[in-house]
Amino acid sequence: xxxxxxxxxxxxxxxxxxxxxxxxxxxxxxxxxxxxxxxxxxxxxxxxxxxxxxxxxxxxxxxxxxxxxxxxxxxxxxxxxxxxxxxxxxxxxxxxxxxxxxxxxxxxxxxxxxxxxxxxxxxxxxxxxxxxxxxxxxxxxxxxxxxxxxxxxxxxxxxxxxxxxxxxxxxxxxxxxxxxxxxxxxxxxxxxxxxxxxxxxxxxxxxxxxxxxxxxxxxxxxxxxxxxxxxxxxxxxxxxxxxxxxxxxxxxxxxxxxxxxxxxxxxxxxxxxxxxxxxxxxxxxxxxxxxxxxxxxxxxxxxxxx
Amino acid sequence: xxxxxxxxxxxxxxxxxxxxxxxxxxxxxxxxxxxxxxxxxxxxxxxxxxxxxxxxxxxxxxxxxxxxxxxxxxxxxxxxxxxxxxxxxxxxxxxxxxxxxxxxxxxxxxxxxxxxxxxxxxxxxxxxxxxxxxxxxxxxxxxxxxxxxxxxxxxxxxxxxxxxxxxxxxxxxxxxxxxxxxxxxxxxxxxxxxxxxxxxxxxxxxxxxxxxxxxxxxxxxxxxxxxxxxxxxxxxxxxxxxxxxxxxxxxxxxx
Numbered sequence: 001x002x003x004x005x006x007x008x009x010x011x012x013x014x015x016x017x018x019x020x021x022x023x024x025x026x027x028x029x030x031x032x033x034x035x036x037x038x039x040x041x042x043x044x045x046x047x048x049x050x051x052x053x054x055x056x057x058x059x060x061x062x063x064x065x066x067x068x069x070x071x072x073x074x075x076x077x078x079x080x081x082x083x084x085x086x087x088x089x090x091x092x093x094x095x096x097x098x099x100x101x102x103x104x105x106x107x108x109x110x111x112x113x114x115x116x117x118x119x120x121x122x123x124x125x126x127x128x129x130x131x132x133x134x135x136x137x138x139x140x141x142x143x144x145x146x147x148x149x150x151x152x153x154x155x156x157x158x159x160x161x162x163x164x165x166x167x168x169x170x171x172x173x174x175x176x177x178x179x180x181x182x183x184x185x186x187x188x189x190x191x192x193x194x195x196x197x198x199x200x201x202x203x204x205x206x207x208x209x210x211x212x213x214x215x216x217x218x219x220x221x222x223x224x225x226x227x228x229x230x231x232x233x234x235x236x237x238x239x240x241x242x243x244x245x246x247x248x249x250x251x252x253x254x255x256x257x258x259x260x261x262x263x264x265x266x267x268x269x270x271x272x273x274x275x276x277x278x279x280x281x282x283x284x285x286x287x288x289x290x291x292x293x294x295x296x297x298x299x300x301x302x303x304x305x306x
Numbered sequence: 307x308x309x310x311x312x313x314x315x316x317x318x319x320x321x322x323x324x325x326x327x328x329x330x331x332x333x334x335x336x337x338x339x340x341x342x343x344x345x346x347x348x349x350x351x352x353x354x355x356x357x358x359x360x361x362x363x364x365x366x367x368x369x370x371x372x373x374x375x376x377x378x379x380x381x382x383x384x385x386x387x388x389x390x391x392x393x394x395x396x397x398x399x400x401x402x403x404x405x406x407x408x409x410x411x412x413x414x415x416x417x418x419x420x421x422x423x424x425x426x427x428x429x430x431x432x433x434x435x436x437x438x439x440x441x442x443x444x445x446x447x448x449x450x451x452x453x454x455x456x457x458x459x460x461x462x463x464x465x466x467x468x469x470x471x472x473x474x475x476x477x478x479x480x481x482x483x484x485x486x487x488x489x490x491x492x493x494x495x496x497x498x499x500x501x502x503x504x505x506x507x508x509x510x511x512x513x514x515x516x517x518x519x520x521x522x523x524x525x526x527x528x529x530x531x532x533x534x535x536x537x538x539x540x541x542x543x544x545x546x547x548x549x550x551x552x553x554x555x556x557x558x559x560x561x
Contacts, residue, residue, distance in 0.1 A: 189361055190408035194422040194474060195398040198390070204425055208412040 056256035060247060061263065069243025070264055076157075076229045076239060080164035081222055087165060088172025093202065095177050106173070113170035119231050122163035126235050128154050160232035168225060175217045179210030212283040219276035223269050230265075240264055309373030311337035311477040311509040313358060318367035320350075320357055327353050328533045331367070335478075335526075338507045342520040342541060345530035346556060351513040352405075354530070355482045358511065359402045360393065372399055372477055398426060401471030405483040407463045409455040415442060415466045416451035422474040434473075441469040445499045461492025465499055472503075479503065481512040517561055521545050529553045 046052060060066055094106035113121070129150040138145025183206050191201045233242035244257040251257075315333035319326065328350045335341045343351040356362040357369065360377055369376045377393050378385035388396075409418050419438035423429035439451055445465040455463050464484060471479060481500065485493045497519050504510055504523050514520060520527055524541035529550070537550045545561075548554045 184408075186404060186406050186408040187410065190402075190404065190410070192361065193359055193397055193400070193402035194470075195394040195396075195426045197394060197426075200425050204421070205410060205412075209410075 051255060052259065053253060053256040056253050057259050057263075060244075060257060060260050063247075065238075065243050065247065066240070066260060066264070069238055069240040070268075072238060073226070073229050073240040074268075076160060076164065076232065076237075077222065077226045079161055080168055080229070081218075081225050083161070083165035084168025084221075084225075085172050085218065087169035089176055091169055091173035092176035092180065095173060096180055110170045110173055113167050114174075118163065118167045118228065119234065121167055122160060122232055122235060125163045126154065126156060126159040128159070156232070156235040156237045160229075160235055160237050164225065164228065164232070168221065171221060172218070175221070176210070176214055178217075179214035180206055182213045183209045216276070216280045216283055219272075219279055223272050223276065226268060226272065227265060230261075309337075309370075312371070312373060313478060313509070313511065314368065314370040314373070315358070316368035318354075318357065318369060319365045320353060320362060321365050326533060328357070328364075331535060333528065333535070335509060335511060337477075337509055339526060340504045340510045340524045341512070341526045341528065342524040343511065343513045343528050343530060344515070344517070344520060344556075345536075349530040350533040351530050352482050355480050355511060355513050359400050359480045360397055361402075371396070394426070398422070398474050399477050401468075401474060401476035401479040403464070403467050403471055403479070403481045403484045405487050407455070407460070407467045407487070409463055409467055409470070411455050414452050414454055415447065415458065415469075418455070418466055419469045419473050422470065426474070438469070438473065441472055442466065444502075445469050446495065459492055460488045461495045464488065464492070464496045468496075468499055468503070478509045478511065481510065481514070483513050483515065485514070485516060515560065517545060517557070529556065531556070 091106045091109055094102045095110070097103050097106070132150055135148045135150055136145050137148065187205055187209065188201065191205045196205070229239055230241040232239060233245060236242065238246065241261050244261040248254045248257040313333065313335040315331055318328055318331040318333075320328040331354060333341075333354075343354065345351050353362060357364050358371065358376070363377065374396065375385065376396060378387055409415075410421060413421060416435060416438045419441055420431070420434040423434045423437070424431055439448075442448065442451055445468055447462060447465055447469070450458065450462065450466075455466070458466065468484075484500070485496050488496065493516070497516060500510070500512070500519070501523050512520075512524070520541055526538065527541035527544045528538040529536045529544065529548075529552075531552055537544060537548060537553045544553065545557065548557055
């Protein structure tokens with residue numbers, strides 16, 4: 001029992017030992033109430049509305065054509081991301097060039113492919129034959145040439161890959177360029193002072209140091225690309241969404257099949273975002289110095305190593 | 307070959323846009339000479355070093371290192387720019403040490419030192435690693451070959467940077483305020499390495515604020531202010547007995 005001098009209050013606990021109690025704000029209680037109410041409403045609707053046809057969802061969730069569509073979606077994502085990244089790297093290097101026409105060409109590329117909707121680009125590539133019915137590949141000023149029928153080679157899948165890759169390349173170019181600019185000027189000067197060539201500088205100094213800035217952003221692009229592939233359904237490529245559409249065109253079970261597609265998209269993006277979060281954590285740690293452990297060393301000795 | 311390790315500058319002029327940052331700079335450094343450049347910030351001493359190591363191009367004047375025109379070849383009427391490959395080759399003959407160390411953070415100390423010989427000269431990795439270990443030992447960093455720059459103190463990083471420059475067997479070493487970014491406790495060890503280097507007969511150009519080091523190690527000293535050389539001469543003579551009023555004023559402030 002302690003009687004405080006100032007107030008005359010009798011305390012049972014020494015002031016230095018008293019716990020500090022924080023009160024939750026009223027908004028927190030209100031938002032919990034609203035949240036639970038909405039969740040309950042949604043759950044009630046999902047379970048009692050027969051139009052969801054959960055039986056149909058379950059029936060088609062692992063059906064062969066849906067899984068084949070999912071497989072194609074994954075392949076399209078991987079191929080388009082790979083090509084997009086490679087082309088994007090090239091565009092980023094061109095964009096950083098000090099030679100003006102090269103820089104301008106890269107800028108024009110980025111402006112065009114970021115400035116027009118990817119859906120329009122996809123339809124455009126699919127209909128390329130209307131613009132150029134034949135492509136002739138040959139050596140200029142000789143008779144050696146090969147004519148290609150564009151209609152024949154521009155299948156829906158080819159158009160999808162070209163469209164998605166070229167569009168992705170524009171975004172990747174900007175991400176990679178951002179990574180390049182994050183490398184300090186002093187690094188480039190140090191490389192220059194050692195007499196490094198432009199290519200060595202890019203491979204050994206710039207790209208390794210730009211990676212922490214590039215990789216997390218690329219992870220986001222992969223997740224984005226995974227969903228973006230649904231656009232190629234308009235070309236009739238039988239990816240996940242198109243596979244679902246093909247089934248409900250036959251059975252008129254539109255909603256359950258769209259739910260099947262959505263569940264797969266959701267599952268895969270959740271699956272992809274786990275490694276993404278690991279990558280982000282890893283790179284945010286390594287960019288903030290790896291703990292400045294300074295090792296004790298012998299002092300610099302004058303005359304040593306003569 | 308007699309001109310190896312020399313720097314020759316005549317009437318050098320350098321502008322950034324409209325602003326002239328260096329004018330009428332004359333400078334001769336003999337082989338094995340230690341020349342310190344002192345002066346207030348913005349006096350142009352860093353820019354002069356950056357011109358000599360080829361990081362900045364000059365607007366007019368003569369600039370020869372090892373008796374070779376830097377970045378250009380001379381014809382009776384003009385200087386014509388060399389191609390990037392020739393410029394890169396010239397640069398390998400000069401070792402540069404920066405104020406901010408500029409070590410490659412993605413490489414260990416040994417890899418930093420090896421980077422020049424391996425990536426530029428195409429030397430074998432094995433031999434370069436042995437040489438890197440020797441060089442690191444010579445700057446007092448034995449056993450730290452595998453450490454990344456972020457694990458080293460400022461003084462250790464700057465000593466790695468010196469070893470990295472030495473790995474290219476330069477005939478001239480340029481130091482751009484090598485101790486200005488260091489905590490005071492690390493300054494001594496870096497200066498000791500530089501003094502050692504001076505005693506081995508390396509030609510050195512050093513922009514510095516370390517008057518004690520300049521007095522002790524430098525042969526010649528130039529004092530710059532406002533983009534011109536105000537005073538030059540024997541290092542001890544200039545520091546102890548400056549002639550120009552501007553030099554006197556500056557030295558009163560820093561000593």
